[in-house]
Amino acid sequence: MTEDSNQEKKQNTINDQGTNDHHNHGGRLLVTILLAGILGGGITAGAGYLYLQTNGSTNGPTFSSLSGRKTIQAPVISGKTNASKVYNNLKGAVVSVLNQQRNSSSSADSFFASSSSSSGNSLQTVSEGSGVIYRSADAAAYIVTNRHVVAGANRLQVVLYDGTRVTAKLIGSDAMTDLAVLQIPNSSVKSVAQFGNSNQIQTGQTVLAIGSPLGTDYASSVTQGIVSAPKRLVSNTSEDGKTNYGDSVAIQTDAAINPGNSGGPLVNTAGQVIGINSQKLTQTTSGESVEGMGFAIPSNTVVDIVNKLVRDGKVTRPALGVQVVDLSEVSTDDRQNRLKLPNSVKGGIVIAGFSDSKSPAKKAGMKRYDVIVAVNGKHVSDLADMRDIIYKMVVGDSVRIRFYRGADQKTVTVKMSESLKE
Structure with missing residues (x-):
């Protein structure tokens, strides 16, 4: 879900797997897809929240007196929920991915800016996404993310859970599935995610989405939802709208997926990655807005593609x-x-x-x-x-x-x- 940090790009495309068997679907609802990256603009502050104190009870709400009125107090929850356990076990494997590109600046700008080259072409972070570490071996760690997160980058940086920044090498990417594999040194890597079997997921089961909505300021955010549909066919067109790869199979979920979550994991309650978040639906061609419609690339597809990318650097179909x-x-x-x-x-x-x-x-x-x-x-x-x-x-x-x-x-x-x- 790639977007420039200074502008919001809406596309009528979904980048996922496909073949040259494209077709036009009569009567299919056309959608506008918001590919998540960094949205321009700030976040409005000033929302107020009321926090209720607790009295340590774990047996349900109790009442206390405040100015002669009875007020309800929330109970203390003992232990951790499944979602908390899953998140804590997996958070170290989820990273932010920074797409940095050269910006040809004026002489005045380059004089005052810290430039990575003497020619005045500085590297700037133009978009941010998410990724998940799925393998660590032989001094290297491998990260899967979305292809559109890394597209056009002159340099890729990965921000680990503890804030450590490392430069990443692009091993390979695949336009049809919108997947890419990065490699980093594993000296600072402490956690590795495991893939689950996406063929076994069911409609209605609980899932978590972990990533960096709106960028590194909100890194390691987690949202919860359900699987709305295990297999949903979605249109798949290149970012420039010139190449159509046919339709792709995706997991539909109502877990909140926001700009910057792209490339992060969709996880089941066993802590297994069952999908890579790739896009969200924002509105139909009639202009009606929609809520809770995100899509993830199924893990079985991910495993197949990343293995081919690591082995060959590309996917031949x-x-x-x-x-x-x-x-x-x-x-x-x-x-x-x-x-x-x-x-x-x-x-x-x-x-x-x-x-x-x-x-x-x-x-x-x-x-x-x-x-x-x-x-x-x-x-x-x-x-x-x-x-x-x-x-x-x-x-x-x-x-x-x-x-x-x-x-x-x-x-x-x-x-x-x-x-x-x-």
Whole structure:
């Protein structure tokens, strides 16, 4: 969630994983996404708070007399809540990430400013985000954050929980999933986070979001909420709006995610990282504001991507070379008149077109309006299912695809090529 510290940038995009199978979703609610970074402007002070004293009781509220009136007093809570324990165990692994870029200043500015170069180009922190340390070995620690947090940086600095600042090295980043891996010396690292299995999360379960909303002044802040939806398809377009990576699967949560939380962990009550916070929804195209709609990249996706980035410095994806749309988004009339599917087919993805003439699926004989229902024997009900299967494979692997062409069920083997997109 990258934003200049002096300006607020609103984008109609979400950077997450995708392939060249982009499609237009009829009837889908278009949203404006606020990518969290540092918001311009200050924070209004002056709010008053009333604190009630306690009498040490742990058995519920008690009453005391104040000017002849009875006033309720809050009880002392013994022990720590699960949220407190989770936070205290994990806080040392959560960091702030500072994106510093060169600013070509005037001669007068450079005279009075502390410059990192003799040419008058000083490094300034233009945005801040969050990150989480997930590995420490061989004198190095590795941090996962969002790609948009580190994009365009001339230097990256990491601020640890105790305030220690270290310069970070960018190991690699991936535009489709909006993930990046940084490396720092591990001499000051005391805590490392563990990943959980995002396939096991359930709607309604409690989660925590930890990070640096509005930057390092509010570092190590924690908010609590629930999982609103374990898998939600969200549109995924590059920050400049020129490249569309298709749709990505994200965890939806109502835990407060603010500018600066980008790249920080979404955590379950066992203290495991189940997602990396990436974006929040702020309003629809109709101008209506929304509350409590944040999104996180699932941990299983994170683990797969960071391993590839550390190993290769980039992510190479297999592709079928198709443009698709979920069957659930096709109208009843089109299902009956254009696709002519049996009534028993309830889920699947429809081929809306092909990436180019060299599309592996097209070469294998697949056609527009074919409806894919299974890959390698695994049921495919939507695009999320498809990606769960495809992205576990590598370029050159062959997959068996079961699909419907009208009322006829067919099977074809497709050898996947490398995705042409970043």
